[in-house]
Amino acid sequence: MTTALEDHPQFAVLQIASETPNGAKVRIPCTFLGMEGKRLLLETSERVAPSTMVSVEYSDALFLGDVMICNHKNADFWKVEIRVEQVLSGLQSLVALRAGLLGEAVPQPFSMIPAGIRN
Numbered sequence: 001m002t003t004a005l006e007d008h009p010q011f012a013v014l015q016i017a018s019e020t021p022n023g024a025k026v027r028i029p030c031t032f033l034g035m036e037g038k039r040l041l042l043e044t045s046e047r048v049a050p051s052t053m054v055s056v057e058y059s060d061a062l063f064l065g066d067v068m069i070c071n072h073k074n075a076d077f078w079k080v081e082i083r084v085e086q087v088l089s090g091l092q093s094l095v096a097l098r099a100g101l102l103g104e105a106v107p108q109p110f111s112m113i114p115a116g117i118r119n
Contacts, residue, residue, distance in 0.1 A: 012058040014044060014080070025055075030080070032058045039068065040082040047078050054082060062088040 012032040015025045028048075033041040040056060040063055048054065048070050056063040069081040088094075 012056055014042060015055045016052055038084045040084050042080045043073060043077050044080055045077060048080055060089060060091050062091055
């Protein structure tokens, strides 16, 4: 199955575990270009080394896998190909469940307000 969205790119976030002791993740904004079989195609402004374990947040899904290829696309961007090992969906439901269990406020998704409408 091939899903290409290069004509209509979509915002996503690539996450890499940092090497700091606190276990924070490096978050890299990227563009979701599509899927080719079990390979996820992204465009980023940063190089990501092959064999790096990553997660990608896109829409209401979390893709887990490792970087297969990272090629310099042009002066500003890198095309990253990720071998997907697992896909988790229903993230909004999981975030709400976690917030409820931990007694946190449930984060509200951003909503778009058409231009010309007042809040």
